[in-house]
Amino acid sequence: MKHYSIVGNWKMHETPDQAVKLVERLQKQLKPHTHVTTVVCPPFVDLHQVKDMLEPDLLKLGAQNLYEKDEGAITGEVSGPMLKPLVDYVIVGHSERRKYAHERDIQIADKLAAAVRNDLKPILCVGEKLSDREEGHSRRVVVDQLHVDLSQLTDDDVRSLTVAYEPIWAIGTGEFAKPSQVTPVVAVIRETLVELFGKEVGSQVEILYGGSVDADNASAYLELDDVNGLLVGGASLNYQTFAKIVELAQKQAE
Template sequence: MRIPLIAGNWKMNKTASEAATFVRELAQKAIPSPAVETVIAPPFTALDSVHRTLGLGSSIGLAGQNLHWEDHGAYTGEISAPMLKDLGCQYVILGHSERRAIFGERDAVIQKKLAAAFRHGLKPILCVGESLGEREAGRTAEIITGQLKGSLAGFTATHLATLTVAYEPVWAIGTGKAASPEQAVPVHQTIRQLLQQEWSSTIAQGTRILYGGSVTPQNVASFLASDEIDGALVGGACLQVESFASIIALAQKRTGH
């Protein structure tokens, strides 16, 4: 059985001190449950602060928002997988639509970053998603399939054992216009079918596929009601303790814990 994952991507928000205050409050409000995994992705500057505040044995995991494909070197402004590991990260978000659109990341680059994550035991959350124009043109499956094949080229089923995929329709990110479950579920099915065709039924059935894009406490239950949706990658709603704790609680309720 796939354990639901609720991941909060803070993006470029919160200083180190603000982050420490936030996670102290979140740890008080979010009741741990083995039935749901919770991960937060602070900015790089706040990772150490958050890691120290949570302490050893916390039920809240840490993710980096990105990484460079090399382990070290003359890459000014970049962060490596060993650096993230040393700061307590278990996960890393890769291929986010903002990285693709604003910073020009392509599938080949994301593939190299995935390789670095796998090499160092970081569990990647690979984001895929189509634009509004692509959806309206009926190209959603084509775009998603292309992103997955390009980003995961050359990896074996052994690599993919730690992969999580997040479907984030670009037109729903930060817009307040979430996709409906009726729009999201077929895409999740497409992703799972591709994993089965290209790798194995074990990978297809074991890989968590999250929904992301204007997830809120008001709509998260409707997504989690589907067996195809294994959690959420949350943006704006994860920046407030109350709303993120509510989303976690709703995910736990779905599993009966």
């Protein structure tokens, strides 16, 4: 039976008090399922409060970013050892980090190494710009990202990896990729993982789709053969919508 992961990225939303209320309401809507893992990734300042109230059979906790070094005089950053007691997962290389924090693939490779070094499960985000797609470069862009981003990981490291395909032109825009646009890129991601780490390891890495996902379009992506779940942005801030997306994944897994 196929396993799905539904990951909610709250981005820069929700104060600690708001986060507690959101998780309380969300957990009342969720039901345990052996083939669906549900993860929420609040801002750093919310992690302690959310962790204290999590019901582990319903929700897992993730962070939105980490720094590549474990300690140092780096003002404003958060390291893997700081996150390790709090979260199971961490998002790495999100398109908004690449855009606003100017993260490059070589730095993302360091961050992935930091995540696995600290026993965190990284969710690596890759994807192309609209101009790349229009010029026919989607494949090359994603392959190049994967080759650099994963360059420091071993086969064993990759066993804890999730890759999220997020076409940049569909992030926070209200636009979403058609399933027919997602399928070939996801196939390229799978091919590259197998090329880099062998069939046994590369074929087991979960691949998520992310990009203006909501309860209306979620099923169309979950039905795709090589899509193992969703990275949900704005829709994860509505507990009813997010719970509905999780429910759709549970039905698809049955």
